[in-house]
Amino acid sequence: MSAILEMLSPDFLLHHAVWGSVVVGFVCPLVGVYFILRRLVFWGVALPQVSASGIAFAFMLQGLGVNFLAGGEAQEKHLAIAGALAFTIGTILLLALLRTRHAEHAEGHIGVLFALAGATAILFVAWNAAGETEMLGLLKGEIVSISESDFHAMLNVFAVVTACMFLFQREFTLVSYDRDLAVTLGRNALFWDLLLYLIIGVTISLGVMTVGPLVTFGFLVIPPMAALPWARGMLSFSIFSSILGGLSAFAGFYASYAYDLPLGPVVICAACGVYGLSSAARLLVSGPKSL
Amino acid sequence: MTKGGAGPLLRFKNASLGYGGAPLLTKVDLTVEAGDFWGILGHNGSGKTTILKTALGLIPCVDGELTGKTPRFGYVPQKERLDPLYPLSALAVAEMGACREFAPFRRAGREDVRRCLTECGAASFAGRRFSGLSGGQKQRVLIARALAAEPEVLVLDEPLAGIDITTQKALLDLLKGLKDKRSLTIMMVSHRVGAEKEMLTHLAWVEDGRVAVGPTAEMLSKGRLSEVFKTEL
Numbered sequence: 176m177s178a179i180l181e182m183l184s185p186d187f188l189l190h191h192a193v194w195g196s197v198v199v200g201f202v203c204p205l206v207g208v209y210f211i212l213r214r215l216v217f218w219g220v221a222l223p224q225v226s227a228s229g230i231a232f233a234f235m236l237q238g239l240g241v242n243f244l245a246g247g248e249a250q251e252k253h254l255a256i257a258g259a260l261a262f263t264i265g266t267i268l269l270l271a272l273l274r275t276r277h278a279e280h281a282e283g284h285i286g287v288l289f290a291l292a293g294a295t296a297i298l299f300v301a302w303n304a305a306g307e308t309e310m311l312g313l314l315k316g317e318i319v320s321i322s323e324s325d326f327h328a329m330l331n332v333f334a335v336v337t338a339c340m341f342l343f344q345r346e347f348t349l350v351s352y353d354r355d356l357a358v359t360l361g362r363n364a365l366f367w368d369l370l371l372y373l374i375i376g377v378t379i380s381l382g383v384m385t386v387g388p389l390v391t392f393g394f395l396v397i398p399p400m401a402a403l404p405w406a407r408g409m410l411s412f413s414i415f416s417s418i419l420g421g422l423s424a425f426a427g428f429y430a431s432y433a434y435d436l437p438l439g440p441v442v443i444c445a446a447c448g449v450y451g452l453s454s455a456a457r458l459l460v461s462g463p464k465s466l
Numbered sequence: 467m468t469k470g471g472a473g474p475l476l477r478f479k480n481a482s483l484g485y486g487g488a489p490l491l492t493k494v495d496l497t498v499e500a501g502d503f504w505g506i507l508g509h510n511g512s513g514k515t516t517i518l519k520t521a522l523g524l525i526p527c528v529d530g531e532l533t534g535k536t537p538r539f540g541y542v543p544q545k546e547r548l549d550p551l552y553p554l555s556a557l558a559v560a561e562m563g564a565c566r567e568f569a570p571f572r573r574a575g576r577e578d579v580r581r582c583l584t585e586c587g588a589a590s591f592a593g594r595r596f597s598g599l600s601g602g603q604k605q606r607v608l609i610a611r612a613l614a615a616e617p618e619v620l621v622l623d624e625p626l627a628g629i630d631i632t633t634q635k636a637l638l639d640l641l642k643g644l645k646d647k648r649s650l651t652i653m654m655v656s657h658r659v660g661a662e663k664e665m666l667t668h669l670a671w672v673e674d675g676r677v678a679v680g681p682t683a684e685m686l687s688k689g690r691l692s693e694v695f696k697t698e699l
Contacts, residue, residue, distance in 0.1 A: 212552055342570045349565050352552050359522050359541045360566050360615060406553035407595075 178433045191326040193428050196442065199386050200424025202333045203394035204402070204416035205340040206378045208409075209371060211399045213351050217282055218270060219395040221289040222379050223388035225266045226259040228292040230384065231299035233258025238303030252325060252384070259380035262292075267372045321385065329381060336378050339370075340413065347371050348409050390439045394420050397446040401453035423449050474499050475537045475619060475651055476521055481530030483513065483520045489528045490516050494677045496670055498534070498619070503645060503665055504653045505682070508672030514655040515544075517670070517677070518621050521653065537651070540612030542622040545604045550597035556607045557583070557592040563614030575614065582610040586640060602633035609640065613648070620644070622654040626662070638662050659686070 182193050210219045233254045266288060273284050321329075340347075350357045350367045357364045382391035398420035399412070406412035426449075427442030476498040482489035490513045498504060498521075506514045519525045520532060522539055540563065548559075560583055564575040583589045588606040591599060596607060605625050612620055620641075626634045642665055645652055656662065659669075669685035671678045684690055 212549070214549075214551075345565060345570070346568065348552075348554075349562055352554070352559075353543065353548060353562065355519075355522070355524055355543060356541055356562060356611075357565075358524055359539050360563075362565065403551075403553065408553060408555060408558055412553050 179429055182429060182432060189432070191321050191323060193425070195321050195326055195329060195385055196424040196428050196438070197421050198330060198333055199382050199391070200394055200398075200420040200422075200442075201417045202336055202420075203378060203382050203391060204398035204420040205337060205413055206371075206375045207395035207399045207420075208402075208412055208416050209347065209351060209375070210395055211403065216396055217285040217289075218267075219392050221270075221285045221292065222263055222266060222375075223383050223391040223395075224289055224292040224296070226263045226380050226383040226391075227388045228296040228299065229258035229260070229262025229380070230255045231258075231296045231303075232262065235299040235303040256380060256384060259383055260376060263380045264373060264376035266292075267376050268369075271368065271372060329385060332377065332381055336374055339374055341410075343367070343370065344409055344413065386442070387439055390442050393443040393446050394424070397443070397450050398423060401446075401450040404453065404457045419449050419453075420446070474534055476532065476534040478517075478520075478527075479531050479533065481520070481532060482528040483516050483525075484528045485516070485525060487528055489675075491672065491675055491677055492529075494530070496677065496679050498651060498653065500618070500651055501649065501667075502651050503667045504670060505659070505662060505666040505668070506653065506655045506670045506672065507659060508657065510657055512672040513675070513677075514657070514672050515623055517672070518623055518653065518655055521619075522621060537618040538616060540615045540617030540620045542605070542608045542612045542620070542625055544623045544627070545601065545608060546628075548596075552597070554596050555593055556588060556596045556599060556603075559596045560588070560592070560607055560611040560614055563611035566615070579610070579614045582613040583607070585613065585644070586610040587636075600633075601629045602637065605629065605637055606640070609637075609644070613644070617650065619651045619653065622652070624655050624657065626656060626660070631661075635661055638665060641665070 181187055182189075184190075187193065207219065210216055234251075236258075237251070237254060270281075270284065270288070274281050277284070346362070346367045349360075349362065350364045350371075354364050357367070379391055379395075382394065386394075399416040401419050402412055402415035406415060423446035424442055427445035428438065430436060430445065431438040431441040474497045476496075478494045478496040481494040482492045483494055484490035494517070496517070506517055508514050516525070520527060522541060557579070560579050561576065563582075564579055580589065580592070583592050583606075586606045586609050588603065588610050591603055592607075596604065599607065609620075609622075609625075612622075622641075625637060625641075629637070638661055641652065641654075644650055645665075654662070654666075663682060663686065666682045669680065669682050671685065678685070678690075678693070680690065
């Protein structure tokens with residue numbers, strides 16, 4: 176209990192890290208619900224890895240002397256975000272295009288991209304030996320050392336993402352559930368798809384920068400999976416997923432802090448614990464057929 | 467679709483229809499007038515849904531032209547095409563039909579949608595999860611959703627498939643009632659002619675990449691059927 180009170184104190188040394196993790200836990204599931212419903216879970220595996228590769232690529236460019244944003248730690252972060260965004264959004268658009276043209280190979284394409292992203296991330300780091308330590312810190316998610324300015328920038332961006340996810344929920348649901356109906360009603364389905372992909376790209380890029388690819392993937396998929404059996408509509412699905420993500424992040428941070436364990440894996444285990452509890456409760460309420 | 471003044475709602479003129487530039491149906495000549503009830507028939511994979519998708523503007527004509535008045539459509543897709551994973555109530559599904567514009571802080575015509583559900587006999591299960599409904603109940607909700615778009619033309623893709631005969635008859639009665647009450651024009655895809663033949667004003671037989679069209683009585687005559695299927699009946 177004292178550890179929790181200590182974590183909640185404004186004077187807590189890792190104050191921004193706690194709330195940064197919780198915010199990522201709240202926001203990632205909001206876009207994750209569409210990964211589950213559109214059956215794009217494998218995108219959730221590949222995209223954080225692609226984002227990490229984009230960060231590595233940006234740092235490699237800097238190591239090679241392409242310093243278009245160079246000059247201090249803040250610019251380094253901006254460079255990393257630019258790399259993550261460019262790679263992630265570019266890959267989302269490529270996957271969406273391939274999905275419409277060659278749907279039968281969709282999973283294979285994601286597998287190829289995942290392997291390529293993992294390999295190139297390592298190669299980009301290898302070609303930039305000077306920045307290897309910092310790079311590895313970013314790839315793991317350096318939430319513990321997040322600065323005040325980065326924390327507030329992250330809050331602002333995630334506030335916009337959250338607002339968009341609720342403001343445009345009807346449109347995102349319509350084009351995801353029945354695209355043909357959307358077109359028949361005269362809605363610009365391509366625009367809403369692209370906007371959703373853009374928001375997914377921004378969320379994943381920032382998530383990877385903050386908590387790393389593993390935790391980002393976990394928050395995209397696990398809380399929505401835990402929330403789905405209890406959802407009575409898209410709004411309740413989104414809100415419930417988001418709350419479970421935030422609670423998992425807080426519980427994970429507490430366990431990590433109290434028992435001196437690595438943050439990322441503990442947060443994932445906490446989220447899986449919540450999923451396990453949800454499944455057990457569903458089993459009790461509805462019987463074995465519900466699983 | 468090019469806009470026209472007075473005249474047919476839809477007119478396929480020597481059109482080739484298909485996907486990705488490859489024609490599946492050729493020389494399609496089909497004119498839909500206000501008040502018509504078209505049945506589009508043929509076996510699975512023959513291209514019936516291709517006609518509907520082209521009429522709805524979901525895919526372009528490969529060749530030829532589709533003209534008409536650009537009517538307002540209400541679309542009832544095959545119910546199996548809708549993913550049961552979505553946690554949507556029947557009401558939420560029906561409300562989609564009223565999502566013509568971006569209105570984030572207003573439930574799009576919720577009262578109108580409720581009226582459509584009542585009209586289709588679906589009000590009693592509006593709060594239930596859509597994926598848990600029976601085939602007939604789903605069709606009622608999807609027809610209500612199509613009505614929420616205030617259509618001139620109601621387009622239905624295999625609405626009677628996988629539904630027992632009693633429910634089929636109830637759905638056909640519902641469609642007949644809606645057609646009369648709302649002065650609807652209807653295009654309905656089916657893979658066989660059943661009880662609906664009494665209601666259809668026109669038939670389009672889709673066979674071997676061709677579409678034979680005409681008034682129902684003429685199309686169901688022995689001579690015409692023999693001609694369409696190239697066999698003695």
